[in-house]
Every structure is written in structure tokens, then in C-alpha cells.
Amino acid sequence: xxxxxxxxxxxxxxxxxxxxxxxxxxxxxxxxxxxxxxxxxxxxxxxxxxxxxxxxxxxxxxxxxxxxxxxxxxxxxxxxxxxxxxxxxxxxxxxxxxxxxxxxxxxxxxxxxxxxxxxxxxxxxxxxxxxxxxxxxxxxxxxxxxxxxxxxxxxxxxxxxxxxxxxxxxxxxxxxxxxxxxxxxxxxxxxxxxxxxxxxxxxxxxxxxxxxxxxxxxxxxxxxxxxxxxxxxxxxxxxxxxxxxxxxxxxxxxxxxxxxxxxxxxxxxxxxxxxxxxxxxxxxxxxxxxxxxxxxxxxxxxxxxxxxxxxxxxxxxxxxxxxxxxxxxxxxxxxxxxxxxxxxxxxxxxxxxxxxxxxxxxxxxxxxxxxxxxxxxxxxxxxxxxxxxxxxxxxxxxxxxxxxxxxxxxxxxxxxxxxxxxxxxxxxxxxxxxxxxxxxxxxxxxxxxxxxxxxxxxxxxxxxxxxxxxxxxxxxxxxxxxxxxxxxxxxxxxxxxxxxxxxxxxxxxxxxxxxxxxxxxxxxxxxxxxxxxxxxxxxxxxxxxxxxxxxxxxxxxxxxxxxxxxxxxxxxxxxxxxxxxxxxxxxxxxxxxxxxxxxxxxxxxxxxxxxxxxxxxxxxxxxxxxxxxxxxx
Numbered sequence: 001x002x003x004x005x006x007x008x009x010x011x012x013x014x015x016x017x018x019x020x021x022x023x024x025x026x027x028x029x030x031x032x033x034x035x036x037x038x039x040x041x042x043x044x045x046x047x048x049x050x051x052x053x054x055x056x057x058x059x060x061x062x063x064x065x066x067x068x069x070x071x072x073x074x075x076x077x078x079x080x081x082x083x084x085x086x087x088x089x090x091x092x093x094x095x096x097x098x099x100x101x102x103x104x105x106x107x108x109x110x111x112x113x114x115x116x117x118x119x120x121x122x123x124x125x126x127x128x129x130x131x132x133x134x135x136x137x138x139x140x141x142x143x144x145x146x147x148x149x150x151x152x153x154x155x156x157x158x159x160x161x162x163x164x165x166x167x168x169x170x171x172x173x174x175x176x177x178x179x180x181x182x183x184x185x186x187x188x189x190x191x192x193x194x195x196x197x198x199x200x201x202x203x204x205x206x207x208x209x210x211x212x213x214x215x216x217x218x219x220x221x222x223x224x225x226x227x228x229x230x231x232x233x234x235x236x237x238x239x240x241x242x243x244x245x246x247x248x249x250x251x252x253x254x255x256x257x258x259x260x261x262x263x264x265x266x267x268x269x270x271x272x273x274x275x276x277x278x279x280x281x282x283x284x285x286x287x288x289x290x291x292x293x294x295x296x297x298x299x300x301x302x303x304x305x306x307x308x309x310x311x312x313x314x315x316x317x318x319x320x321x322x323x324x325x326x327x328x329x330x331x332x333x334x335x336x337x338x339x340x341x342x343x344x345x346x347x348x349x350x351x352x353x354x355x356x357x358x359x360x361x362x363x364x365x366x367x368x369x370x371x372x373x374x375x376x377x378x379x380x381x382x383x384x385x386x387x388x389x390x391x392x393x394x395x396x397x398x399x400x401x402x403x404x405x406x407x408x409x410x411x412x413x414x415x416x417x418x419x420x421x422x423x424x425x426x427x428x429x430x431x432x433x434x435x436x437x438x439x440x441x442x443x444x445x446x447x448x449x450x451x452x453x454x455x456x457x458x459x460x461x462x463x464x465x466x467x468x469x470x471x472x473x474x475x476x477x478x479x480x481x482x483x484x485x486x487x488x489x490x491x492x493x494x495x496x497x498x499x500x501x502x503x504x505x506x507x508x509x510x511x512x513x514x515x516x517x518x519x520x521x522x523x524x525x526x527x528x529x530x531x532x533x534x535x536x537x538x539x540x541x542x543x544x545x546x547x548x549x550x551x552x553x554x555x556x557x558x559x560x561x562x563x564x565x566x567x568x569x570x571x572x573x574x575x576x577x578x579x580x581x582x583x584x585x586x587x588x589x590x591x592x593x594x595x596x597x598x599x600x601x602x603x604x605x606x607x608x609x610x611x612x613x614x615x616x617x618x619x620x621x622x623x624x625x626x627x628x629x630x631x632x633x
Contacts (some may be wrong), residue, residue, distance in 0.1 A: 002566060005329040007459065008311050009594075011204075013321065022167070022168055022170065022224070022225040022227060022323050023083045023084070023125060023126070023128070023167070024125070024165060024166065024167035024168070024222065024223060024225075025122075025123035025124055025125050025136075025165050025166045025167070025170055025222075025318060025355075026082060026165075026294055026338045026339070026340065026351060027039060027040050027042075027081065027082055027083070027221065027294070027337050027338030027351045028040070028086060028338045028339075028340050028351045028358070029083055029085050029092075029340055029342075030052070030085075030340055030342065030349075031085055031089045031107075032085065032087065032088070032089040033089060033308035034052070034342060034343050034382075035051070035052070035053070036049055036050065036051065036052070036058070036089075036107070037049075037050040037051075037052045037340075037349055037358065038083055038085065038092055038167060039083075039093060039351050039358060039380055040049070040061070040080035040081060040082065040083055040232060040351075041080065041353075041356070041381065042060055042076065042079050042080055042081055042097075042353060043066065043074075043076055043079075043269070043353070043382065043384075043385070043386045043394075044060075044066065044076075044356070044381060044384065044385050044386070045062060045063050045064040045065055045066050045076050045077055045078040045079065045080065046060050046061055046062045046063060046080070047060070047063065047080060047083065047092065047094055047098065047105060048060050048061075048380040048381070049061065050358065050378055050380060052347075052360075053347065053376050055376050056358065056378065057378070057379060057380055057381075057382070058310060059110065060380070060381065060382050061105055061110050061112070062080035062211065063078040063080055063094065063096060063099070063103055063112065064076070064077035064096075064099065064176065064222075065077060065385075066385045066386070068385070068387070068412065069430055070215045071198050071493070072387070072489070072493045072495075073444070073493045074385075074386055074387060074494050075098075075496045076098055076496065077098060077099065078096040078097075078098055078099040078101075079096060079097040079098040079099070079402075079496075079506075080094045080096050080097070080103070080346055080374070080429075081095050081096075081097045081121075081122050081123075081416070082094070082095045082122060082123050082124045082165075083095070083124060083225070084124050084125055084126045084133070085126070086126055086148065087126065087128065087129065087130040088130065089107065090106065090107055090108065090149065091104055091105065091106060091107065092104070092105040092107055093105075093124050093126060093133050093148075094123040094124065095122055095123065095124045095135055095136075096114075096121065097121060097122060097138075097499070098120075099552050100116055100118060100119055100120070100121065100137075100499065101114045101115060101116050101117060101118065101121070101349060102114065102115050102117045102121060102124065102133065102135050102144075102151070102621070103158075104144055104148070104151060107372065113623050114151070115151040115152070116146055116505040117135050117137055117144045117146065117153060118135070118137030118139075118140040118142050119137055119138070119139035119140045119499050119500065119501045119502050120133045120138040120139040120140075120166050120499050121136065121137045121138070121144075122136050122137075122138050122139060122165070123135070123163070123164055123165045123166040123176075123177075124136075124166070124244045125166040125167070125168070125174070126148075126532065126558045127144075127189065127589070128168070130148060131148070132145050132146065132147065132148065132189065132613070133145070133146045133147075134146075134165055134174060134189065136163035136164060136165070136176060137163065137232045137388070137500040138162045138163060138164060138179065139162075139498065139499060139502075139587065139588060140501050140502050141158055141159055141160065141161055141162070141163065141501075142156050142157065142158055142159065142163070142165075143156070143157050143159055143163055143176055143185075143187055143192070144156050144593055145175070145189070145192060155192040155194060156192065157187055157192040157193065157194060157425055159176055159185045159187070159194065160178050160181050160183055160185060160197075161178060161180065161181055161590070162178050162179040162180055162181065162308065163176045163177070163178055163185070164176075164179040164220060164221060165177040165180060165221060165223050165505065165522045166210070167221045167223045167224055167225060167231055167232075168225070168231030168324075169186070169225060169230070169232070169263075170225055170263060171263070173186050173187065173188065173189070173190070173195060173232075174185075174186070174187040174188075174189045175232065176615040177220040177221070177222070177223045177234065178220055179218075179219065179220055179221070179420065179421070179423065180218055180219075180220075180420065180424075180426040181201060181220075182200040182201070182202070182216075182217035182218075182236075183197050183198065183199055183200070184197070184198040184199075184200070184223065184232065184234065184265075185197055185262065186198065186265065187491040188337070196265055196466060197381075198261055198266075198267070199267060200217050200220075200231075200234060200236070200259045200261070200267060200270075201217075201267055202214075202215065202216050202217060202238075202354050203217075203257075203270055203272075204236055205240075205242060210240055210242070210243045210247065210252040211251050211252055213238055213239035213255035213256075213257065213272035213273055214240055214242075214255070215239045215240040215241060215242070215254070215255065215300075216238065216239045216241055216427050217236050217237070217239075217259070218236065218237055218238075218239055218420065218425050218426065218427065219236050219237045219291070219292075219293075219420055220234060220235075220236050220432045221235065221236075221292070221294060222234075222235055222293065222294045222295055223235075224295055224296070224297060224307060226297055226301045226304070226319055227297055227298075227299060227301035228300065228301040229263075229301060230263040230264075231260060231261065231262060231263060231268075232260070232261040232262075233258060233259070233260055233261075233293050233295060233297075233304060233319075234258070234259040234260075234261065235256075235257070235258050235259075235292035235293070235294070235306055236257050236258075236259065236292065237255065237256060237257060237290075237291070237292065237417065238255040238256075238257045238270075238272070239253065239254055239418075239425060239427050240252050240253055240254065240255070241427050241428060241429055241430065242277070242430075243430065244256075244430035244431075244432075244560060245430065245431050245432040245469075246432065248413045248429065248430065248431075248470065249469070249470065249472055249554035250408060250409050250410075250413045250470065250471050250472030250473075251409075251410070251412060252419045252471070253274060253412075253413055253417070253418075254290065254291060254412070254413055254418075255272050255472060256272060256273060256285070256288075256289045256291075256292050256308065256315075257270050257271070257272050257292070258270065258272070258292065258295075258304075258306065258317065260322075268330050269322075271284070271285065271317065271322055271323075272284070272285065273285045273286075273287070273288055274286060274290070277521065284323055284324070285315060285317075285323070285324040285395060286323075286324045286506065287324065287327045287329075287411075288311070288410050288411050288412055289306075289308040289309060289311045289313060289315050289327070289411065290311040290400040290408075290411055290412055290413065290414060290417060291308050291309040291311060291398070291400065291414060291416065291417065292306050292308050292315075293305070293307050293308065293309040293312030293336070293337050293338075294307040294336075294337060294338045294339050294351075294554075295307070295339070296339045296340055296341050296348065297319070297341075298345045299341070299343070299344075299345055299364070300345075301319055302318070302319055302320060303316050303317065303318060303319055303325060303370055304316070304317045304319050305317075305339055305340065305341070305348055305372075307336045307337065307339045307350060307351075308336070309335060309336055309337055309416070310399060310400035310401075310411075310413075310414040310416060311329070311400050311401060311412075312329070312331050312334060312336060312399065312400075312401045312564055313327055313328055313331060313336075313337070314327070314329075314336070314339070314348070314350065314361060314372060315327050316328075316330065316372060318369050318370075320487075323614055325369070325370045325556055326369075326370055326371060326372055327372075328372040328373070328374070328531065329362060329402075329403075329411075331350065331352065331359050331374065332357075332359050332374055332377050332402060333352030333354065333355030333356075333357050333377065334352060334353075334354035334355050334357060334395045334398075334399065334401075335352060335353045335354035335355070335394065335395060335398045335399075336350050336351060336352050336353070336359070336386065337351050337352075337353045338350070338351035339351070341363075344506065345363055345365075346362070346363060347361060347362055347363060347375065348360075348361040348363060348372075349361070354391060354394055354395045354398065356376040356379065356380055356381040356384055357377050357378060357379050357380055358377070358380055359376075359377055359575035360374070360375045360376040360377070360378065361373070361374060361375065362374075362375040364453035374618060375408075380417055387612070388485070389485075389486045389489050389490075390489060390490050390493060390494040392486040392490075393487045393488070393489050393490025393491070393494060394490050394494060395488035396415075396483060396486065396487045396490070397414070397415045397416055397419075397422070397487060397491065398414055398415070398416045398492055399414055399469075400412055400414040400417070402411055402473075406473050406474040406475055406480070406484065407467055407471060407473045407475070408467075408471045408472055408473055409471075409472035409473065409474075410472070412471070412472060413470065414471075415467075415471075415487075418438050419438065419440070419441050421442075422440070422441045422442050422491075422495035423440040423441070423442045423585075423588055423589060424437070424438045424439065424440045424589045425438045426438070426590065426591060426596075427590075427596070428591075428595050428596040430560050432563075432565065433452075433453070433454060433557075433563060433565045433573075434556055434560070434561060434562035434575065434594070434595070435556050435560055435562070435595035435596070436594060436595070437591060437592075437593065437594060437595060437596035438615040439453075439581070439589075440498075440588065440589045441491050441495050442496065442497050442498055442584075442585050443495070443496070443497030443498075443582075443585055443586070444491060444492040444493060444495065444497075445460050445491060445492055446492050446493075447528070447529060447530040447582075448530050448534060448581075448582045448584075449530055449532055449533075449534025449535030449536075449541065449580075450534050450535055450541055450543075450547070450579050451630055452567075452579070452593040453578055453579055453581075454549065454565075454567070454573040454577065454578060454579060455534065455543075455547050455549060455567065455573070455579040456543075456567040456568055456573060458541040458543060458568075459488065459569070460487070460488035460491045460492060461477065461481075461485070461487075461488050461601070462568055463483045463487075463553070464476075464480075464484060465568070467522065473560075474491060475490065484527075489545075497584050497589035498587070498589075498630060500585070500587055500588075500632045500633065501587050501631055503628050503632045504628055506528060507625050507628040507629075508623075508628050508632045510625040510628075510629075511625035511626045511627070511628045511629025511630070511632075512629050513625075513626075514618065514622050514625055514626045515626060515629055515630075519614060520613055520614055520615060520618070520626075521613035521614050522613050522615075524613070524625075525580045525613075526580060526583055530582040530583075530584055531582055531583035531584065531633065532579075532580045532581060532582045532583075533580050534548070534580050534581075534582075535548075535580050536548045543568060543569045543571050544569070544571055545565050545571070547571075547573075549573075549574070549577035549578055549579055550577065550578055550579075550580060550612075551577055551578075551611075552578065552608055552611050552612040553594045553607075553610075553611030553632070554576075554578070554594065554595070554597065554607070554608070554611075555575065555576030555610055556594075556595045556597075560625055561575070562575040562576050562594075562595075563575050578594055583630065583633045584633060585633070586601070586630050586631070586633050587601075587630070587631040587632075587633075591596070593607075601627045601630050601631065602623070602627055605623060605626070605627070606617075615626040
């Protein structure tokens with residue numbers, strides 16, 4: 001009896017996180033008592049523990065050490081992406097994207113334990129009673145459950161591609177977002193069974209005006225339940241893939257969006273922007289913002305604060321009226337990726353990844369209105385391991401802050417808008433040359449030969465033309481070469497290649513034999529360390545030739561077909577002859593081919609039987625093995 005009374009007393013007096021049952025994954029978190037702030041340092045392979053009252057770094061816990069290669073390539077070994085705190089505040093759980101592991105850090109001693117969970121773990125979430133930890137493994141398409149005491153993996157559930165963020169629903173279900181798919185997967189946390197799939201629909205064009213928000217949903221970085229309502233709010237972007245060039249410009253390409261989903265999973269509406277007051281959208285934001293990445297609600301659910309990575313600001317939405325309340329721009333640092341509010345809603349802490357600090361934002365709710373103001377900046381590195389040139393390039397790649405750099409107009413488009421996570425947005429655009437799937441930049445462009453699907457460019461620096469055309473920028477490649485150089489350096493040396501999904505090594509070995517078999521022919525074109533013959537016979541990559549291109553039977557003759565066109569310097573390119581793409585990180589970049597016609601690698605082989613190599617005679621087992629090998633690259 002006495003022991004029970006003591007236990008009850010301790011339980012009742014222990015601090016409880018604000019609306020803990022509605023927690024969602026993120027890059028920073030507060031301790032239950034509010035006396036410690038934790039943040040992942042993705043590029044430094046560490047986690048910082050900060051005193052939010054003194055506003056200073058307490059300690060930085062190293063989980064690994066980034067590798068700076070002799071050629072200048074910078075690669076984190078762990079890349080922590082999200083964290084969660086145990087209900088008792090004693091343990092910090094951290095996902096390590098490149099390590100494929102969940103880390104458990106003892107807060108008092110900084111002692112580290114870890115367990116392998118799968119390929120590219122991102123979102124991490126702890127059960128409200130502390131009985132389990134859940135991890136979203138993006139490249140394995142799995143949600144994994146881990147027992148906190150032993151770190152034993154106690155279950156897995158297969159979900160749709162690229163599970164990313166995790167959140168608790170108002171009924172106790174586990175909600176899973178998918179970075180490049182407009183679905184929310186609902187998982188029973190006890191049985192680890194998929195209970196439902198909630199859809200976030202595309203938005204159709206309105207009034208025949210492509211400047212009004214519309215398009216295909218992508219970039220589902222976060223999701224959270226609004227306190228007091230049970231309604232799910234999901235920030236993302238809309239990509240206007242219906243608009244062809246030359247009409248396709250910065251204000252017709254991408255739009256910020258916030259989808260609202262009822263407690264039963266039915267879609268209700270999408271909030272977005274007004275564009276030059278042409279027409280009211282479904283709940284309007286008065287300012288253009290780009291790259292919504294994270295959100296946090298005030299404890300009463302009255303306001304949602306949305307962190308916009310690319311426009312580098314915090315947008316506050318009046319959750320009752322469903323309109324913009326205010327905008328804090330600029331933030332003091334760059335590349336904001338996460339946000340958490342103090343229990344009393346007095347301040348918000350914003351993770352500014354590129355500048356390695358935390359912005360402290362004061363919330364003032366007097367007179368029935370909300371005002372936001374930067375109150376302080378807290379450094380969180382003891383030393384930044386990323387070279388300064390790559391940091392600058394990272395800022396430029398992710399920035400749509402046109403007040404600072406001429407990369408875009410009106411805070412609209414960043415390189416990362418389409419190259420999400422430095423990879424692809426998994427959509428096909430209507431470019432002047434024909435339909436074009438967005439290629440990945442991960443692993444860099446060096447060693448991949450020519451650029452563009454038809455070998456139209458040779459260097460990353462040539463993309464100043466993309467900045468000026470699609471992004472609405474004002475870039476002079478000569479006068480502003482000091483900006484192009486670090487941007488190119490970051491693309492080539494600062495965006496790590498994807499970690500392949502978990503594969504069967506026996507099947508992979510058999511698949512490599514099939515791939516290398518001259519009778520099959522895969523390695524004829526996909527050769528060398530980057531698996532491409534692009535630039536063969538032309539090591540200087542002279543656009544005047546010779547240019548080795550291939551007809552693999554994928555010419556698009558639809559209503560928006562491939563067309564003959566000139567390269568960057570005016571040399572002719574045929575409509576249906578294509579450059580050989582690199583296979584690095586292949587599993588992370590569906591759909592495939594220049595027009596995205598192949599949803600899977602099996603589709604790639606099926607659609608090109610007899611036109612790309614000689615796979616038409618392969619037995620079913622050899623096809624399985626070949627696909628497994630391709631997934632491993």
C-alpha cells in the first residue's frame with residue numbers, strides 16, 4: 001500500500017508534455033519539464049542539448065563523424081533527422097538516416113545505445129505511456145516498433161513508399177505521412193496492421209488561371225492533430241505539372257498548401273495562397289511562402305505555426321478562421337526545418353539547420369491578435385564540420401528568399417522545391433524539349449557525363465538558366481559566379497547518395513551476374529563507377545560532339561511529345577535519342593525514364609523488352625535477381 005501510494009504520488013507530480021497524446025515527429029523537442037531543448041544536427045552527426053532558460057548550449061552528443069573525402073565530398077555517417085523524448089524525460093530517441101539505426105541517449109549521462117531498424121529511418125515517435133518507440137524507415141517502406149528497454153525490434157509493418165513523419169491521432173492510431181505520395185497511412189500500433197489509407201487529393205486548375213494554387217501534392221514532411229478537434233493538418237506543396245513551357249514559370253510551378261482531414265479520414269479542404277487577389281482560394285494566406293516543412297499548434301489549437309524551409313519564415317494560421325494571422329520574415333538564420341512550442345505557448349523554438357542555431361520566437365497574443373518576433377538566437381554547434389563553401393551552397397540550394405539572393409522571385413521557388421531532399425519530386429514536367437521527369441542530384445553530377453536527358457548541358461553551373469526561367473531568378477552567370485560556384489559545389493559534393501533499401505545479398509549477387517552478362521547487355525551502356533556511358537569518346541564533354549545518345553523505345557508521341565531542339569550552345573538534338581542516366585541511388589527515384597512512364601523497376605524491364613538490352617528472354621528468377629541488384633545500387 002505504501003509503495004503504491006508513493007508510486008501514485010510520483011506519477012501525479014511528474015511533468016507531462018503538452019498534449020503529449022497528440023505528439024508528432026520532428027527535428028527538435030522539449031523535455032517534459034521544459035528545462036531542456038533537444039535538436040538533431042543532421043550535417044554534424046550529433047544531437048545538441050540546450051538550456052532554454054539560459055539560452056545556451058549545454059552539451060553536444062556525437063553519434064558519429066562526417067567524412068570529408070580527399071575530393072571534397074562531404075558525407076555524414078549518421079545524419080540524425082528526428083527525435084523524441086521518453087515520457088519520463090530520461091531517454092532521447094534519435095533516428096539516424098544514413099546509419100539505418102535508432103539511437104537511445106541517456107539524458108543524464110549521454111550514454112548511447114543503438115539498434116539497426118532499416119534503410120533511411122526518418123520519423124520517430126514514442127508511445128504516450130513509453131511502452132514502445134516507432135520509426136519510419138523511408139527506403140524500406142516500413143514502420144518499425146522497438147521495445148525501449150532492450151531496443152529489440154518487436155514488429156514491422158509494410159506501408160506505401162517513403163514513410164516520413166509520424167503522429168498520434170486523437171483515437172490513438174499511428175499516422176504516417178509519405179514524402180512523395182499524397183496518402184496518410186493509419187496503423188494500429190498494437191497489431192501493427194494498416195487500418196486505413198487517407199487520401200490528400202490533387203487540386204484542379206481554377207478559372208483557367210495557372211497562377212491559382214493547384215497541382216499534384218508532394219513534400220509531406222510533417223503532420224499533426226489540431227488540439228481540441230482531432231482534425232489532421234498536413235503541410236505540403238502543390239506542383240502545377242499541367243502547365244507547359246513557356247507558360248511554366250515561377251508563379252505557375254509550385255504552391256504552398258495545408259490539407260485538412262477530418263477525424264474519420266475524409267478530406268475537408270486545402271488552404272493556400274491568394275495570388276495577386278485574382279480570386280480567393282480555399283482559405284487564403286496573404287503572403288507567398290514556399291517549402292512548408294513543419295508545424296506546431298498552440299496548446300489550445302487556436303493557431304498553427306508553419307515553418308517554411310525555402311522562403312525562410314514562420315507563417316501563423318488562425319486555425320478557427322483558417323486564414324493567415326501573421327508572418328515572421330525574415331528569420332535570423334537559414335534553412336528552418338522544425339519547430340516546437342513551450343508548454344505555456346510563450347515562445348517557439350525553430351531549428352535553423354544551415355546556420356546551426358535555434359531561433360527563439362516570442363508569441364504575443366494580447367488584444368485577440370497574434371504577433372511573432374525573434375527574441376534570441378542560440379548557437380548549437382561546438383564546431384561545424386561542413387566546409388564553408390558547401391554550407392553556402394546548401395543555403396542557396398534550399399533558399400527561395402529573394403530578399404537575400406536573386407535565385408527566385410517573390411519567395412516562390414528554390415532548387416529544392418523540385419529536387420526534394422536533393423533528389424526528385426516524382427512528377428513529370430512539360431518542358432520545351434518534351435515531358436521530363438525530375439532527375440535526382442543525390443550523389444552529385446560528377447562522373448555522370450552530360451546533363452539533361454538529351455545531353456543539353458555539361459556543368460551544374462549551367463543551371464543558372466533554370467534559375468532564370470523556371471525560378472524567376474535574376475542570375476548573371478559572370479557577375480554572380482561567386483554564388484554559382486558554391487551552389488555547384490554543394491550539388492556535386494554535399495548531397496549524399498541515397499542509402500539503398502535492404503536487399504537479399506544472395507539475390508543481389510545473382511542479379512549482378514545477369515547485369516554484367518554481355519548477352520543481356522545492361523553493362524554495355526550502364527558502365528563505369530556511375531553506371532553510364534554518357535560522354536564516352538568525349539571526355540571534355542564538348543557539346544559540339546561526339547554525343548552518344550540512344551533510342552530505347554521510350555519516345556513520347558502523346559499530345560505533349562518529345563521534340564527536336566537545340567542544346568545550350570545551339571547544337572541540334574533529336575527528339576527521341578536519350579543520354580544514359582546514372583543508376584546511383586536508383587531505388588530512391590521512381591518513376592523512371594525521361595517521362596516517368598515506368599512506376600517500378602519491373603516496369604522499366606517490361607516496357608523495354610527488345611529495345612534496351614536483351615531482357616526479353618530472361619527467366620522470371622533472373623528478372624527478380626536483376627531488379628534486386630538494381631535496387632542495391
